[in-house]
Amino acid sequence: MDPSLRRGLKAFVVFEDGKVFEGEAFGAVKETFGEVVFNTSIQGYQEIITDPSYKGQIVAMTYPLIGNYGINDEDVESAKPQVEGLIIRELCKSPSNFRSRMSLDEYFKKHGIMGITEVDTRAVTRHTREQGAMKAVITTNISDVKSIIKKVNDHPSTVGLDLVKEVTCEAEYDWSEKGGLKVAVLDCGVKYSILRHLEKRGCQVKCFPAKTLAEDILKFNPDGIMLSNGPGDPEGAPYVFSAAKELLGKKPIFAICLGHQMLGLALGGNTYKLKFGHHGGNHPVKDLATGRVAITAQNHCFCVDYDSVKDKGIEVTHINLNDNTVEGMESEKLKFFSIQFHPEAGPGPNDATYMFDKFMENIKKNKK
Amino acid sequence: MPKREDIHSILIIGAGPIIISQACEFDYSGSQACKALREEGYKVILVNSNPATIMTDPEMADRTYIEPVTPEVVAKIIEKERPDALLPTLGGQTGLNTAMKLQEMGVLKKYNVKMLAADYDVIKKAEDRDDFKKAMIKIGLDLPESGLAYNMKEAIEVAERIGLPLIIRPSFTLGGTGGGIVENMDEFKEIAARGLHSSMITEILIEESIVGWKEYELEVMRDNKDNVVIVCSIENLDPMGIHTGDSITVAPQQTLTDVEYQKMRDASLAIIREIGVETGGSNIQFAVNPKNGRMIVIEMNPRVSRSSALASKATGFPIAKFAAKLAVGYTLDEIPNDITKETPACFEPAIDYCVVKIPRFTFEKFKAADSTLGISMKSVGETMAIGRTFKEALQKGLRGLETGKAGLDDPKKADQIDGKELDALLKRPNAERIFYVKEALRRGYEISKIFDLSFIDPWFLNNIKEIVDYENELAKKLKGLSLKKSRDDEEMVAIIRKAKRFGFSDIQLARLAGCTEVEFRDFRKKLGIIATFKLVDTCAAEFEAYTPYYYSTYGQECEVKRSDKKKIMILGGGPNRIGQGIEFDYCCCHASFALKDMGFETIMVNSNPETVSTDYDTSDKLYFEPLTFEDVMNIVDKERPDGVIVQFGGQTPLNLAQKLEDAGVPIIGTSVKSIALAEDREQFKELLHKLELKQPSNDTANSIAEAEKKAASIGYPVVVRPSFVLGGRAMRIVYDESSLEEFMKEAIEVSPGHPILLDKFLQNAIEVDVDALSDGEDVVVAGIMEHIEEAGIHSGDSACTLPPHTMPENVINDIHEQTIKLARALKVVGLMNIQFAVKGSEVYILEVNPRASRTVPFVSKATGVPLAKIASRIMAGEKLKDLKVPNPMASLNYISVKESVLPFSRFSGVDILLGPEMMSTGEVMGISENFGNAFAKAQAGANQILPLEGKVFISVQDSDKRNIVFLAKKLSDLGFKLIATSGTGKILKNNNLEVEIIRKMHEGEPNVMDLVKKGEVDLIINTPSGKEPHNDGAKIRSAAVMRGIPCITTLAGAQASVNGIESLKKMGISVKSIQEYYSGKNG
């Protein structure tokens, strides 16, 4: 058959409830399992696929045209792609951007990641919105649908699962060796953008594996501690929130996303799973102190339960205007503030980068 | 913050007539604003001279002034109404400039009127190039290098400082003419000299050229708590150097990484804050160097714009509505998102489709105009298409443009273009360039070569290449296709499905398969390949949406939910063009409003993003789709409407009527047969004969030879015209056999396969337009309009008055009766328009249109009777006698004058003479108790401000010489100085008038042209003499228009103008709202 008429290799997304979507495979051809979440960002696919918080997940991009500007050397959130798979409507074969080094297809092939294109991603989104985030497989073979559905159902759920251990660093390392203020990062799968922001503000940044004990972190004598973002359910990694509990009140802490949820647990509160989470770059978050709204980048399925923390001596500082969920907490006494959204953007708007400045101020205040 | 309680009444300034660069998008934004503010309980006072707008409907505002949008007139309105505040940001550049002038005149201060959304200093900071530049430098943003020059020496200094290539922009010329892009010093000197010459203040701006860079636009909104959101990003397919209004544009942006995009977003936030726009929407334009990502700010519009209308339609986020709410104090987080209901407006829309906007041009009407696209806008309309991919949206857009293309077709006469020519066509920005890109790809040009010539980003080129490559393969696969294949043929299903996903239309595929469109459509449906519809919901399906705003694509799931309600579908008019514009959209909207009132579910289909009809809350359901048989049928298949209305959207839906009816679609109103009868020469002639009505003698011809024979027997002069066209396309008056051939050729080209019509040209006849309502039995003659200019000037271009002001009673009665006869004979159900020519007491019928006409909104505004709404009710089965329609023309104690607005200032060098081919882009209305005043108001509204003193230049053709004397005398009595060329001058002198004689252009210098250029003339009366040997007249007229000097080209126009001047001098302009006029009428 003529090359341009030859359609790509037929592939399918099969959900745990049996729903099947058709498309064509790209990247590495294999069978890949994960929880499907949709992301509504229009640009920023490179940051998304390299974001360790997506460990265990297959991402469906709601924006249909993906790969337009290729893959470059700079815009990565970790050293390699982290998603379990990618579901898109149209793959760009000839990217155009002066920084592009390779196409998305080449990048996925290189790293053994599977994607599926030509999918009615809007239908996938609607399915997910209505049924909640579900497990699914991307595969090229559905000759035996029943057994595939069973395999999907047998795949472990993210609830209670420890995904942090898959993405944390193996040993402590210095991100930036020089700098005025010393920041210890408890790496649950930290995004490079967070580290870049700290570095840009003149911090000496050291990353610690997620299982590092509180006392070992304190031995570094940091001026401030960052509890990072990361994948999945905070309850899957109890070692992180027990360390967080010990660190509370000792040094200024800034926690983002999973880190924020860890603090919620450390305070004795609960977290719960949202129906399909928040994933995108357009979420309005209101800063209750100023009344102003920031358009924020978000990526989480789990969330701090307001009722469980409201009388733990903290103040809720931010809420999501779409669904009124808790987006930020603070306690001067415990020297921490934490936010559910991503002030580092990567990808997404930079409206909330002032959060890093606030962290610097807190550190400085504490040093005085 | 809740809404402001310190203000109670708000003045909204509308944008005035439709002109190039300012079209019905400002009716869309203004209407939204009126609704939003009244919803909040404010008293809304509105001024807009454009009667064809929804915003000037009497129920849209508390006080509606259909008066010229000039500072003087608006000042009068302020004096009378004493509004607490003024909202200047919704009426385009006109609204903004008028507000600025009012401040400068001290009017706002005097009457203590607050400017909402953006105050004087803010607007100035954004609009003044120098102030803007300083502000940008302050916040660390990059701008093109630039400098001003007042003479050649300075110009050369600036050029040497900045370096080539450069852009030259003369200051203060209408429409930015006289400038250009230069690549070498010779060109620079030539254009700089021309620019200095054409600038009224001999000033040019010389700017670093960044032609070829990528161009972007961001739509930004801010509230008074300093919350800022970006509603939409837009990327231009055509690079810098081509006005965004003339570029194919795509939303959202496609080729920026998130890092680059966020940089642009950050810059936009910084800009809106630095400029200080307090609340509302702004549009910011950027350029990005494709080689290194360097970003430059081009300009900011601190107001709602054409692009914001596009962005609203592209995202579902109603910018103007929210801008109005923000202006009165609300903040973004307090306004709910109408579409999702649960989430607030304070967010950035997530798009899950691709939007392509394609401009529509009308160069065929302006042969002498330079058709190269550049930095000043030339397009007259646009279409928008939504698809899931760029390829799909592009092809939908190209067929939605209604220029005869079924998608990305081949350019005209592709095989006759040699390589060199093709390269030149890729390099020179032009309206058809996208098709030449296709041709180049078909010929195997490398992407890099096309990029080097056109600077179109390779991302777009590669996408187009995919279409071209796939078409080549389809050609092989579909050739000799057997329509017997079934859905078991998996390969064929896959091939055609992919073609549909690439946006190929059934016509394109049928062409490749060698069958008819209908055959292919049936085949495709048999294979199970059926369009699916998706929602535009602002949130990429993250939340449930409640507003049914759909587009088609070929996906796995269709989201349309068909209700059990009785439903009526209204077909809109597609992109604006000369001859088919906002008037038809107005009618479509009214149909929707009226039918909704009757309890029908209304379904709107249209592809024009500028319009009110494509606002998501105008109809119960909106399908943003091209108006082609295929796309309409896809919707019909889904919705199965009880009725479809084709008579409101202009020629576009009418051209589909027969095919739709053949496909079993229930068309309501006047039957398709009657519509065809009125268009069919022979049948129509027979009908008139039977009714004993007169028509200019006429005949049809299929060849040039036949035409020569028939024209001779009719007798010259004759009117030559193609059939099945609108706006008098390619229509000419031919005075002798020698010119016949040329016009015939064009007519045949315009409407191939249809006969050419030849009419006896009625000289010096008065033309009359009539709009009537009919239910098949009863007829109501709604409006009789007497044209100012004589027959021979297209009804769309001439001024007219309602009621008639010179026509004798018996002629009016005759017209009345003839109208009723025709309506009955044609069994009109709905609206009908007739054009008559009256010679003495003889009444001739020029044409009958059994549909809504361009004048429906004017008549509705002039009489206060909403014709289109009544017509819709009739079409849906109600009867005139039950509707108790009052006689619209009865007890009118005021006069309404319509004047048309012409685009000549955009097309330098084009003669401004009017003829049977329509040229105007819009219209205005003037109302007053006397004709002269109403006419003067209409002129002012049309930006032909009649002078009250100064010099009048008069030069008329021989046949007008006798009649001009009287007018010249009157002008002289009114205190004007007369200037004339020798012939005219002699006659005036002979009649004892003082007149300065001046040379004609070919008689040497100094001559009349010098006076015009120096602005030493205040009014020009110049009627052309049939064939001008030197074409001096054309040059003078064109130069006058470029300088904004009112120029009158007909004796009748001159007469009315003198009337107007007299009335202005006597009584000045006074203002009155239509609500007052109407209540005076009834009471």
Ligand SMILES: Nc1ncnc2c1ncn2[C@@H]1O[C@H](COP(=O)(O)OP(=O)(O)O)[C@@H](O)[C@H]1O
């Ligand atoms: N310095 C420049 N170099 C090249 N093209 C330019 C430059 N400045 C403007 N343009 C082009 O001219 C167009 C019109 O300019 P703009 O300043 O936006 O005027 P307008 O007010 O008419 O929109 C832009 O859309 C852009 O394509």
Ligand SMILES: Nc1ncnc2c1ncn2[C@@H]1O[C@H](COP(=O)(O)OP(=O)(O)O)[C@@H](O)[C@H]1O
């Ligand atoms: N026989 C005629 N004699 C004089 N003027 C004519 C004649 N036929 C047409 N015209 C002029 O040409 C204009 C356009 O013709 P019309 O048939 O109305 O075309 P359209 O369908 O474009 O409205 C009319 O408005 C009228 O001024």
Ligand SMILES: [Mg+2]
């Ligand atoms: Mg512009």
Ligand SMILES: [Mg+2]
């Ligand atoms: Mg006509």
